[in-house]
Amino acid sequence: xxxxxxxxxxxxxxxxxxxxxxxxxxxxxxxxxxxLLAMTSTSVVVNSLRRSASDRSRAHxxxxxxxxxxxxxxRISSEDPALWAGEILETYGPDGSPGNELPITGLExxxxxxxxxxxxxxxxETVTDAAIGTDIGMPRDLDGDGLASNSDVTGNASLLPAIVxxxxxxxxxxxxxxxxxxxxxx
Amino acid sequence: xxPRPSxxxxxxxxxxxxxxxxxxxxxxxxxxxxxxxxLRKETxxxxxxxxxxxxxxxxxxxxxxxxxxxxxxxGYSPETTLVSTLNAAESGEVLLGKVxxxxxxxxxxxxxxxxxxxxxxxxxxxxxxxGLWTLERGVEGTTARGHSAGSSxxxxxLARPIANQTDPAPAEYDGRTDDLRxxxxxxxxxxxxxxxxxxxxxxxGSYESSTGPRWGAQVAGGEVEGAHAAxxxxxxxxxxxxxxxxxFNRDGDQDDTFDLGRIAIQSWNNDPAEAIRINLTxxxxxxxxxxxxxxxxxxxxxxxxxxxxxxxxxxxLRFFVLAGTINGHEVVRRFETIIHLCNGSAE
Numbered sequence: 001x002x003x004x005x006x007x008x009x010x011x012x013x014x015x016x017x018x019x020x021x022x023x024x025x026x027x028x029x030x031x032x033x034x035x036l037l038a039m040t041s042t043s044v045v046v047n048s049l050r051r052s053a054s055d056r057s058r059a060h061x062x063x064x065x066x067x068x069x070x071x072x073x074x075r076i077s078s079e080d081p082a083l084w085a086g087e088i089l090e091t092y093g094p095d096g097s098p099g100n101e102l103p104i105t106g107l108e109x110x111x112x113x114x115x116x117x118x119x120x121x122x123x124x125e126t127v128t129d130a131a132i133g134t135d136i137g138m139p140r141d142l143d144g145d146g147l148a149s150n151s152d153v154t155g156n157a158s159l160l161p162a163i164v165x166x167x168x169x170x171x172x173x174x175x176x177x178x179x180x181x182x183x184x185x186x
Numbered sequence: 187x188x189p190r191p192s193x194x195x196x197x198x199x200x201x202x203x204x205x206x207x208x209x210x211x212x213x214x215x216x217x218x219x220x221x222x223x224x225l226r227k228e229t230x231x232x233x234x235x236x237x238x239x240x241x242x243x244x245x246x247x248x249x250x251x252x253x254x255x256x257x258x259x260x261g262y263s264p265e266t267t268l269v270s271t272l273n274a275a276e277s278g279e280v281l282l283g284k285v286x287x288x289x290x291x292x293x294x295x296x297x298x299x300x301x302x303x304x305x306x307x308x309x310x311x312x313x314x315x316x317g318l319w320t321l322e323r324g325v326e327g328t329t330a331r332g333h334s335a336g337s338s339x340x341x342x343x344l345a346r347p348i349a350n351q352t353d354p355a356p357a358e359y360d361g362r363t364d365d366l367r368x369x370x371x372x373x374x375x376x377x378x379x380x381x382x383x384x385x386x387x388x389x390x391g392s393y394e395s396s397t398g399p400r401w402g403a404q405v406a407g408g409e410v411e412g413a414h415a416a417x418x419x420x421x422x423x424x425x426x427x428x429x430x431x432x433x434f435n436r437d438g439d440q441d442d443t444f445d446l447g448r449i450a451i452q453s454w455n456n457d458p459a460e461a462i463r464i465n466l467t468x469x470x471x472x473x474x475x476x477x478x479x480x481x482x483x484x485x486x487x488x489x490x491x492x493x494x495x496x497x498x499x500x501x502x503l504r505f506f507v508l509a510g511t512i513n514g515h516e517v518v519r520r521f522e523t524i525i526h527l528c529n530g531s532a533e
Contacts, residue, residue, distance in 0.1 A: 032217075039224045046231040050238065050512070054519075057242040064249070064523050065502075069366055071526040072500040091367065098367050105520070 051170050055107060059166045059177045062104045062117055066164045067181045070119070074160075074183040084185045085123065085157040092119045092162070107168040120163040121183075125150045136161050136180050158185045237510035238517065241470060245507055245521040248449055248466040252417055252503065253525050255451060259381035260401065260529040262287025262414075263496050264341040268296065269316060272333045279317045280306065282339055287380045287532070289416040290454035290461055293326065293342040294318060296333050298373075299357055304328045305342060315456075327476060343418055345376030345479060345490040361479060361488030365502065366524065369487070375479040376490020378418025379501055382532070385409035399529075403453040405460040413460075415453035419478075419491055421445045422469035432516045434472060434508075436484040443475040446508065449491075472506045472518060482506040483520060496531035500524060 070092060077087035090096045101115040109116050122132070125148040126139050139148040144158040153160075160183040167176045202210075264287035272280050280294065288294075294306045305328045309320035323330035326342075347370050348359050359371040384393035385402035387409045393399055403413035427433055427440040434444055448469045454461040471491070474480045479490040483506070493502040502524050509519040 035221070039221070039228070042228050043224075043231065046228060046235060050231075050235045053235070053239055053242070057246065060246070061249070061521065061523055065366060066524075068253075068524040068526045069500065071528075072495075072498045072524065075526065075528070075530070076498045102366065 048171055055168055055170055056175070056177075058104065058106050059116075059168055059175070062107075062166050063164050063177050063179045066102070066117055066119060066166075067162075067179055070162050070164070070181050070183060074185070077185075079186065081156045081158065081185065085121075085154045085160055088160065088183065089121060089123075089154065092121060104166065104168075107166075108170060110167045110169055110174050113167065116166055116168055118163075118165045118167070120165070122161045122163070123152055123154050123157065125153060132163065134163055134178060134180060136163070159183070231513075234510055234512050238512075238519075241507055241509035241519065242521075244467055244470070245505065249503065249521070249523045249525075251466050252449075252451075253523075256379075256381055256383070256417065256501070256525065256527060258529055259383045259415075259527050260532045261494055261496060261499070261501065261527055262380045262382070262532050263344055263346060263494070264288045264380060265344075266339050268333055268335055268337045268339055270335050272296070272337075274323070274330045274332045277321045277323060279319050280308070280321060280339075281316050282318065283316065285311050285316055285318060287414065288318065288341050289343065289378065289380050289414075289418060290452055292378075292416075292418075294339055295342045296339050297337050298340060302331050302333065302337075304331050304333070340374075341380070342375050343377040343416075343492070344379070345372050345374035345493050347372045347493070347495055361490065363490060363493065363504075364485065364487040365493070370493070372488075372490065372493060374490065376492045377473075377478055378416050379492050379494050380414060380416040381527070382414055384529075385411055385413075387411055401532075403455075404462075405453050405455045406462050407455075407457075407460050410455050410460070413453060413455040415451060417449065417451050417466075417492075419447050419471060419473060420450045420463075420465075421447040421473075423447075424475060430516060434516070434518055435474060435480075435482050437481075438484075444472050445475050445478075447471050447473065449505070470508050472508055482518070489520075499527040499530035501527060 073088050073091045077084050091098070092100055094100050100119040100121070102117040102119070104116040107116045122138065123142070125142050129135050129138050132138060138161070141148050142159050143150055143153040143156045162181045162183055164179045164181065165176065167174065169175065266283040269281045269283055288311060290311065291309050294308055295303065296306060297303045304324055305326040307322040307325045308318035311318045348354060350358060351371055354371050360373050360375070362369055362371050382401040382403055384399045385404070386393050386400070387402070400411045402409060402411040403415040405413045423446050424443060425446050426443045431440065433440050435442060446469050449466045449471060451464045451466060452461065472482065473491070474482070479488055481487060482489045489504055489506065491503065491505055502522070504520065504522045507519050507521055509517045511517060
């Protein structure tokens with residue numbers, strides 16, 4: 001009587017039979033796949049690292065450049081207390097030129113945003129660090145009257161904290177660098 | 187008679203035949219070669235990554251050192267006039283109204299923007315006095331000409347924004363550059379900035395005299411009041427797009443030639459022996475030969491390395507760096523920052 005081969009008999013073979021079994025082929029293919037995937041992923045990681053390091057360097061340079069430029073703007077602005085802060089805002093305020101949102105060549109913005117760098121100049125003495133999201137010692141006196149109660153010191157500021165934020169993304173995710181610059185009126 | 191050995195096996199025999207072993211070896215060899223090629227590529231990728239990282243570290247370090255060196259400096263805008271007639275054949279000395287702020291060696295532009303414009307290379311001068319010495323006349327594509335007393339003379343390395351930034355006539359500016367604060371028309375080639383820093387030669391602990399800060403520079407003999415310094419591009423060698431088979435400035439051709447050089451700080455005094463030079467970068471900075479400050483990334487804007495806004499104490503630095511290779515292709519990276527000189531300008 002002819003017997004039906006068992007499953008064991010189909011995936012393994014007795015020593016006397018030639019050829020490869022399904023199990024041998026599967027194991028070989030699996031080992032090869034693992035090796036190939038490992039090599040491919042190394043390549044992806046190297047490329048990602050290359051881009052990541054480059055982007056971080058650009059972002060760092062952008063933060064430094066904007067911070068230094070803020071100091072330069074503060075220097076040339078009027079020494080008149082009534083005008084000083086206003087002239088800074090004419091450059092880096094929301095309605096200024098170039099304004100408080102800046103593109104940075106070579107970096108991709110966060111999803112839903114069309115700019116990379118943001119400059120936030122604090123003119124409200126009463127705002128808190130928690131509200132700003134940065135530890136800069138707010139609320140604090142910005143107009144030299146000994147109080148931290150003025151909600152708009154634009155007309156008489158002697159100190160302005162400015163927050164420079166650079167946000168960019170690449171395949172590894174979204175990243176942010178933040179620096180605080182204190183602008184002093186002389 | 188003995189049976190002839192076969193390369194095939196009979197179904198009742200165990201072991202591997204020669205064909206099976208040969209096939210197995212062939213497959214193994216292909217896999218090993220492929221693995222080796224991939225590993226070589228990965229190793230090259232990691233090396234390239236390290237080289238790029240090194241270039242970035244070098245440039246960030248250079249920016250930091252420039253900032254640390256000149257943040258308390260006051261910048262100069264070396265512009266003056268000839269005090270006497272200059273003959274076309276003169277190669278010894280040109281006398282200026284003042285040489286203050288002119289780097290120890292460099293390029294002088296006489297009669298800029300006029301038909302008689304000439305660029306003169308000079309080799310040395312004293313920090314105090316009125317003469318630039320050892321001249322090479324008619325360089326950078328210009329012709330040696332005679333110039334009358336009163337002709338304008340300026341250091342070609344200085345690039346500064348012009349006053350009229352609203353549609354100036356072409357003769358009013360040398361280039362237009364993209365800047366953080368918007369497009370800026372400027373004059374000059376932007377190869378450097380000369381400056382002085384507060385000095386304390388006697389180590390008294392004070393950088394001030396009865397008349398104000400003592401301005402000078404660090405030269406070979408120590409800090410010297412009245413000495414000068416400049417941070418500038420120093421050419422080292424020449425490379426061509428044709429030889430490197432690469433379009434460095436992305437202008438669509440491979441027929442441009444570039445100067446490869448470094449950024450260095452030079453300081454000098456009346457005694458030439460006291461002049462010193464400190465290199466801030468290796469020779470990795472690119473500038474188009476004969477067209478310093480030209481567009482280096484084909485974005486339609488000129489790219490002066492140094493742009494000095496004297497009234498704001500603002501110095502913009504922009505360098506195009508030969509940063510390494512990726513997958514065998516050269517990489518030119520743009521590095522840029524702004525430095526605020528808190529003591530502003532000397533004039």
